[in-house]
Amino acid sequence: MLSTLSKHGAALGLAFGLAMAGGAAQAVTIKMVPHADLKTLDPLFNTAYITRNHGYMVFDSLFSQNSKGVPQPQMVDAYTRSDDGLNWKFTLRDGLKFSDGAPVTAADCVASIERWGKKDTMGQALMRAGAKLKVEDERSFSLTLSEPFGPMLEALSKPSGLPLFIMPKRLADTDPNTAVTEMVGSGPFLFKRDEWVPGNKVVYVKNPNYVPRKEAPDGLAGGKQVKVDRVEWLYIPDGNTAAAALANGEVDMVELVPPDFLPMFEGNPDVQLTPTVASQGMAVVNSQQPPFNDPRARQALYYLINQKAMTTAMGYSDKYRVDYCPTLYICNSPLATDAGAAPYAKQDLAKAKALFQAAGYKGEKIVLLHPTDNPTGQAVLVLAQNLQKAGINVDLQSMDWASVAARRLKKEPSAQGGWNIFLTWGGYYDASTPLTNPWLSAACGNSLPGWPCDKPLDELRTQWVRESDAARRKELAAAIQARAYETVPYVMWGEFKPVMATRGLSHTELLKTGMPVMWNMQKP
Secondary structure: OOOOOHHHHHHHHHHOOOOOHHHHHHOOEEEEEOOOOOOOOOOOOOOOHHHHHHHHHHOOEOEEEOOOOOEEEOOEEEEEEOOOOOEEEEEEOOOOEOOOOOEOOHHHHHHHHHHHOOOOHHHHHHHHOOOEEEEOOOOEEEEEOOOOOOOHHHHHOOOOOOOOEOOOHHHHOOOOOOOOOOOOOOOOEEEOHHHOEOOOEEEEEEOOOOOOOOOOOEOOEOOOOOOOOEEEEEOOOOHHHHHHHHHOOOOOEEOOOOHHHHHHHHOOOOEEEEEOOOEEEEEEEOOOOOOOOOHHHHHHHHHHOOHHHHHHHHOOOHHHEOOOOOOOOOOOOOOOOOOOOHHHOOOOHHHHHHHHHHOOOOOOEEEEEEEOOOOHHHHHHHHHHHHHHOOOEEEEEEEOHHHHHHHOOOOOOHHHOOOOEEEEEEEHHHHOOOOOOOOOOOOOOOOOOOOOOOHHHHHHHHHHHHOOOHHHHHHHHHHHHHHHHHHOOOEEEEEEOOEEEEEOOEOOHHHHHOOOOOOOOEOO
């Protein structure tokens, strides 16, 4: 009988072939089905999670966050901070090397920070605080500010979005708007370009030059001990095929289990399910075009939302979601608050209809983008029904997620190929602060699809960045959320926990971070 994978043609056959030159077929190999195809290698070029995950395989960071979200030194050995928080000095661990064998130097770190500071929201905020970087010696560099920047270590340890990964200076000197394609990394794995088959297969092998920390792993911090020889990402876009491959033992891991398949895996004793940190559903509106250029129309969407109904429609059962979460920062996170949420706690279709009318809505088509190959697709259908119940003329346009991602860049009116609403989600590390939450951190003049702009929100965010007192920062975060519920840069529509599935692997605890990190994992 043919295997599940061999039934799906030569491309999948190539992905799962075991023949490797030089006897490498005996290597200990983990085969994982990633959630998407790897198209971009430069982890600073976009915020796609697949590119971020690739970054964690190939690169390391100065600081990393542990399981409690506390920044810990990673490539850094020691650091000092002046009493006023304006002067910092960092010293690297001894013996750090890039994957080509060259030593990691302070100059590499400075160049990496400067490039990151031109792209990332937290990096840009750091640079606006007047950050000046200076190489002190081969292993040490200093950072001087002209004004306070409260979340310094949180920025340097930013886990997602655009993490600060360290690359050689000659690569970090690349224009931030030009993608780096040469993968000389500072992390635990080597990228095998000669085995990369876009749309099919990505291969990593253990980096012999990597020097891990000695501490036990904790979240994304601690020792990154590689205990396998080889990792293969085998892209299988069809959920049925991916699920069958895991059930049959043809792969060891599925990064993002389609919610509909969770009951099947729950009944399989050979499969281990790992719920990850919570993710937040985000409804993004085109605030440049009517009716959503009026905040009342954006507020109306909150009255259409039933969080439980939308996450249930995705296929998540009670154990993988919450019925209702009032915060824009992820429930139970350090900044979680209910500020401003009370008016929207219950669905109110009549209120939504009245707000649309007050915003000047007169029956125009509202283009709602519907991804057919993404778990949010079912939540989109629930929102479409509720819009129609409120008297909205919904134009549901179905397409794959790649087309949604391209379409959402258009600012034009819907009649000219634009759009009004699309749904997405952000992971815990992206949603849990005012500077990592993409649409909450979008300042006026931003290029983020939806193009939200509210100057009072920008000012509150600036205050949050400058504040070093933790209690005061939490107060400001609550004020930011309250303002966001008034101006609605985006609509939060629910909270759920994506699930990873493994078979025959041990020491998989780190998958709870929501990232498919392969260090410390073992395969018999």
